[in-house]
Amino acid sequence: MANIQNIFSRYEKKYLTDAAAWDEFFARISPYICPDPYGETRICNCYYDTPEHLLIRRSLDKPRYKEKLRLRCYGVPTEESIAFAEVKKKYNGVVYKRRIPLPYREAVAFLSGGEAEIPAGDAQIAREIQWMFRLYPGLSPALALHYLRSAYYASDDPALRITVDSDVRFRTYDLDLRAGESGELLLPPDARLLELKIAGAMPLWLSSALDACRIFPTSFSKYGRAYQRLLQEADDPLTLSIGGSVYA
Secondary structure (H helix, E strand, C coil), X not given: CCCCCCEEEEEEEEEEEXXXXXXXXXXXXXHHEEEEEEEEEEEEEEEEECCCCHHHHHHHCCCCEEEEEEEEEECCCCCCCEEEEEEEEEECCEEEEEEEEEEHHHHHHHCCCCCCCCCHHHHHHHHHHHHHHHHCCCCEEEEEXXXXXXXXXXXXXXXXXXXXXXXXXXXXCCCCHHHCCCCEECXXXXXXXXXXXXXXXXXXXXXXXXXXXXXXXXXXXXXXXXXXXXXXXXXXXXXXXXXXXXXC
């Protein structure tokens, strides 16, 4: 576990495009990037929220400060797979992510108020997560969301990461991530969600490739878009009910 980074501070820029534009963009930046060690991975998340969906509603209002709590796995987990209890905050455009790696069952137990063996170096992060449960009464699993991600980093700057997501799906049932990859498509099959994770200035080769391919930044939250879809589909948005126990 020593090589896994659990604390991040960076800018994240998102771009919604299609497969053809991504292929052209990738061809232009290929000389400057390397594949991430994780390569192509199915990322599985379970987002936590209050019964009134307070966290995602606040996030969609685009405040200067917002936060989310989620359980993340790389691949469909087993009980012993490493999972991350993760709090993600954004303030003035800077994203701060802090997470605790635990076996999946222990991570679920911890996020349900149970016992887990927290690594000594992660005690402060554990307290931050526990504080969120006191601050937001009723915080519980609300939505499962998964997607296929390909990840890369700049050859001369490993802190600059480029990811592209496809086959983005969500569900409000079977919130145990071990249930697999089922869910409703969030975006058209041809869509690609590009994310740049940058600690400093964007290099010229990257900005030039974006301009040449006419790929423009957008504000996009996967959880936010899924929540808005559920609102549109609900007979009575005021009584929208999503989420439930991971271990029903």
